Amino acid sequence: MVLSPHFDDAALSVAGLLGRLDGPAAVVTVHGGAPPAQAPVSWWDAGCGFATAREAHRARLEEDACACALMGVEQLTLPNADSPYRDGGTLTGLSELLRELHPDTRVLVPLGTNQPDHAAVRDQALAALTDPAGPRPYVYADLPYTGAVRRWGTDAAVERLTSDPAYGGALRETAARYRMRVAYDVRLDDTEWAAKRAAIVCHSSQLAPVAVGHGPFLRKPGPLQAELVWELEPLGDPTAHTREP
Template identity: 60%
Template sequence: MPIAVPPPWRTVVISPHFDDAALSLAGLLPTLPGPLAVVTVHGGSPAPGLPVSGWDALCGFSSPVEAYRARRAEDARSCELLGAEQVLVDHPDGPYVGEGDEPAGLDPLLRSLAPGTRVLVPLATNQPDHEAVRLRTRRVLAAAGAPEPWVYADLPYT
């Protein structure tokens, strides 16, 4: 469903996961034209009852929902410190979605951006979630006639 009023953002950072924008762009974000939004594509809660992923267990979490809540709160705080609005796409992280499940919730947001909005996407050289987000963002923006996004080095992968 299209968004009735375009968001007021002048800069939008597409962050595949909660930590990607802060880890990769913390020094740059405060210098970009605002209002600014960090859009976390894998920002949705995992379904209840799923087993904890190996990564989340290694980080000390006992459930996917516990990991999600902690990471969402950490992301909210980093967005606050960086002067960005936190925007979450309702799509769970990779270990908690089905094979081939694409983050289609990003599409209406991208199509609703005002002309001239600067969009930043990850380079995504060796992380499949990041590559899928970059390719989808570029495809939707191109179909909308928007300019090519800026590409950032997504740390620590690039």
């Protein structure tokens, strides 16, 4: 199960990995709920060309359905509106969902790099995933944010991200609380990249404003052709070295 803070995050960050994994998978968009009916359109949604907040939400649901179908995963949403349309606080439904999962479930949580919504999902999810006999937490590098570090997609990526003053804060913060082991270091071949790009392009309404902040992030070679996922074990966990990967 991938926890996607927004409708495009799973496709951007782990579509390549999802294409390699066996078994059923689901993408849960945590901020997947409709905004209040009379909410004024946010600056982000206006920048995407939408006249109303509800129009943007309807389009994003359709885009996400397209991306999930191409990735071969189940599409799920939680009822939290996107952050411009809510007052913050606890994310509805997230903790309950995680506590009801089968213990064999692998849960992929955003690392939380330079994005408060991602960090909020991470913190609440990890707080719910504390049972050693329950689902196992992993964190994935938030793309395109982490892809901005030099030598991303090489063996030096983790070291560079850890030491990067602009993009390494979330990794350093997580490493202070958990033992982190790279579980998946995914570097896409041309066929895999074409499949991932197709899933990303489903989220067409957001691509232009993302490019304003991150430049030509779909370029090849470029930041989205490498993905990183870490398995987490709490520091001091006596079972850390006895578990199967």
